Amino acid sequence: VIHVASCEMCGADETLYKTTIEGSDLKVCRKCSGFGKVISVVREPVKVKPKKVAALVSSVQTQDPTEHIQVIVEDYAERIKAAREKLGLKQEELAKAIAEKESLIHKLESGLFEPPITLARKLENRLRIHLVDQHEEKHEKASKSGSASLTIGDVLTMK
Numbered sequence: 243v244i245h246v247a248s249c250e251m252c253g254a255d256e257t258l259y260k261t262t263i264e265g266s267d268l269k270v271c272r273k274c275s276g277f278g279k280v281i282s283v284v285r286e287p288v289k290v291k292p293k294k295v296a297a298l299v300s301s302v303q304t305q306d307p308t309e310h311i312q313v314i315v316e317d318y319a320e321r322i323k324a325a326r327e328k329l330g331l332k333q334e335e336l337a338k339a340i341a342e343k344e345s346l347i348h349k350l351e352s353g354l355f356e357p358p359i360t361l362a363r364k365l366e367n368r369l370r371i372h373l374v375d376q377h378e379e380k381h382e383k384a385s386k387s388g389s390a391s392l393t394i395g396d397v398l399t400m401k
């Protein structure tokens with residue numbers, strides 16, 4: 243659909259009527275439409291429908307591009323050991339307190355076994371320490387800055 247902003251006969255900038263004048267369809271103003279037979283009113287071109295804009299904005303807002311990643315702190319072994327000793331607990335006692343094996347506590351404190359988040363949370367609660375870091379990854383930002391810093395050559399070699 244081609245929207246014409248002004249009358250095809252006199253150039254008037256107003257509401258246009260699709261009018262058959264001498265066998266051809268023209269979009270003309272009210273005055274000029276008197277020369278032929280009006281078929282329909284030509285609507286002014288609507289740039290953006292407000293309803294669509296609102297829907298688009300809300301969908302962007304509800305779509306959270308931030309991903310929360312939980313990561314065990316690097317020095318979990320020292321933290322667990324220090325907290326346990328501060329509380330005056332033996333490895334065995336701590337193991338019992340969180341319903342785990344003593345050998346597991348030993349591995350944790352030796353840094354041989356990185357606790358899964360659920361176990362880390364148990365230790366956090368029992369020892370009143372911080373073991374889980376929450377990282378926020380904004381994918382939108384990351385991808386934007388990432389692509390901006392890439393040259394065409396980089397993109398090609400990545401394939």
Ligand SMILES: [Zn+2]
Nearest residue numbers: 249252271274
């Ligand atoms: Zn006109």
